[in-house]
Every structure is written in C-alpha cells, then in structure tokens.
Amino acid sequence: MKTVVVTGALGFLGKPLRRELLKNGFRVIGIDQKGEQDGTVVGIDLLAATAREALRQLPRPDSVVHLAALAHNQRPLPGQTCLGVNTRMAGVVIEALCDKATHFVFASSVAVYGEANRPRLIRPGVQLQPASEYGQSKRQCEQMLLESSTRDIDIVRFCPIYSGDRMQDVAKRVYLPGCPGVRMRILPPPDFNLCHLETAVQHLSATVQRGGRGRTVCNVSDHNPYSQEQLRSWFRGPVIPLPVGLFRLLLWLLKPLRTLGVHAVRCNLEKLFFTHLYSDETISL
Numbered sequence: 001m002k003t004v005v006v007t008g009a010l011g012f013l014g015k016p017l018r019r020e021l022l023k024n025g026f027r028v029i030g031i032d033q034k035g036e037q038d039g040t041v042v043g044i045d046l047l048a049a050t051a052r053e054a055l056r057q058l059p060r061p062d063s064v065v066h067l068a069a070l071a072h073n074q075r076p077l078p079g080q081t082c083l084g085v086n087t088r089m090a091g092v093v094i095e096a097l098c099d100k101a102t103h104f105v106f107a108s109s110v111a112v113y114g115e116a117n118r119p120r121l122i123r124p125g126v127q128l129q130p131a132s133e134y135g136q137s138k139r140q141c142e143q144m145l146l147e148s149s150t151r152d153i154d155i156v157r158f159c160p161i162y163s164g165d166r167m168q169d170v171a172k173r174v175y176l177p178g179c180p181g182v183r184m185r186i187l188p189p190p191d192f193n194l195c196h197l198e199t200a201v202q203h204l205s206a207t208v209q210r211g212g213r214g215r216t217v218c219n220v221s222d223h224n225p226y227s228q229e230q231l232r233s234w235f236r237g238p239v240i241p242l243p244v245g246l247f248r249l250l251l252w253l254l255k256p257l258r259t260l261g262v263h264a265v266r267c268n269l270e271k272l273f274f275t276h277l278y279s280d281e282t283i284s285l
Helices: 014-023 051-056 082-097 133-146 197-210 228-232 244-254 260-273
Strands: 003-007 027-032 041-043 063-066 103-109 152-158 183-187 215-220 239-243 282-284
Touching: 003 014, 003 082, 014 027, 014 197, 051 082, 063 082, 063 197, 082 103, 082 133, 103 133, 103 197, 133 152, 152 197, 183 228, 197 215, 239 244, 244 260
Parallel strands: 003 027, 003 063, 027 041, 063 103, 103 152, 152 215, 183 239
Antiparallel strands: 215 282
C-alpha cells in the first residue's frame, strides 16, 4: 500500500482529496493545523518552529501533495503576509520531506501568469508575471520546489476552483465591483476557464496514482470554458450593460505606465472583461 502525505487535509480541496485517495486504496497521512481526534489527520502547524521536526517523524511517504496555503481571498493574521505565510509553509514541507518522498505534487494557480499583455490562450511555458501577492507566493513556491532535490515534481496550476456552496470566484466575474447585487452584462461576453472541485480532486488523485514522471507543469480546468452570459444566469440581481470598448480604451491609456500597481490594475481588467483561456497541455521542465 502506497503512502501519501496531504497537507491542508481539512481544507476545501484537502477533505475530498483525502476521501478519494482512501477510496482508491492509498494510506493517507493528513496534515492540518488542527488535526482530528481519531488520528486520521495529524495536527501540525506548518508555521510553528517545531513543524520541520514533526514532519520528519512521519513514516516515509511515496508522494506528497502540498495544498496548505492562504487562498487569494483569505486574509493573513496581523503581522503576516500571504507571500510570507505561503512560502514559509512550502519551505518547511519541502525541507522536511523532499529527501523522503520521490514524488511531490504542488497545487499552484493560474494566478502565477498575470493576464496583462497575454494572448487569448495562455500556455504553461510562458514567462510568469503575477500581479497579486497570492500569485507571487505561488510562483515563489514553485521555484523553491524546483530548486529542491526531489526527482519527480508535478506542478498543477488550477483555474479558479468552485463548488455549489463556494461560488466566490464565480461571483467576481458576474457582479459589478463595488456594487454587490448588480450583475454585469459584458458586451461581447468573455469566456472564462473555471475548475469544479470534483475536477480538481480527480486530477490530483490521478496524478498520485500515476506516480512521478520527471518534472512537469500543467493547467487544470473544466473541459469547456464558461461564457460570462452563462455565469450571469447562475445569480440574481439587476443587470447593467458594460461595453468592452470602454475598458479597451482604459487599458490603452494605462499601457505606457510600468509600475507594479498599474500592472495589477491591467491584469484585473483583462481578467474580468476579456477572454483569457488556459491550455490544458502538460510540459516537461
């Protein structure tokens, strides 16, 4: 029986992934800050000074799936940053387990790309230009992992993950920013790649079952993109039409400005009002 360590095992993605791996015959060692009384999830705070040693005491795993992270919509505690928290947790896991496990799976995000100046279809091999601190943290974690001695690495860049009871990332593409309850009717409607929770779980489970095959990176989303018109039908509220031409003019005016803040604004405009899709190909690193 193969052993898999899953960090963030009680999280949005970790819980269903742990169930799926158990169903498929793996021995799963869940890691989370709280843990569970029955021992199925070990309580290890990855930000604590004792985390490395606690991880080193675990049985040798065949694979590690690193999910633990602050998501882009989660606020860090006072005195912390999303970049600091995510890179510190990843560094602890990599340092403690990279010499024990031969296969490391890292849940990254398409936020590493940045949408400004991108073509309609974004491929895994392009230069990374993240605009958000969350995207920067994922890029840095990827780099830390690639600098480790781990032989087999799968970097999985997920499109925004949603489920029936977790629709925040979908709502961002429907409701007018700053006006809760007012739906946008973007003309013409852009297309978006999203990733249902079940799609994410099945991809990670299949990656673990397949095992290592060198160092790879891929984008993961549902099979077909969603139009903004389709997403709008999932929500209720008054509708305001927004011609894309208005934002194309704003992007043109912002183009000569090269500051990080302007880059973030341009990425957000491109993400909300224009079609950017993510190729599902897998490339070797």
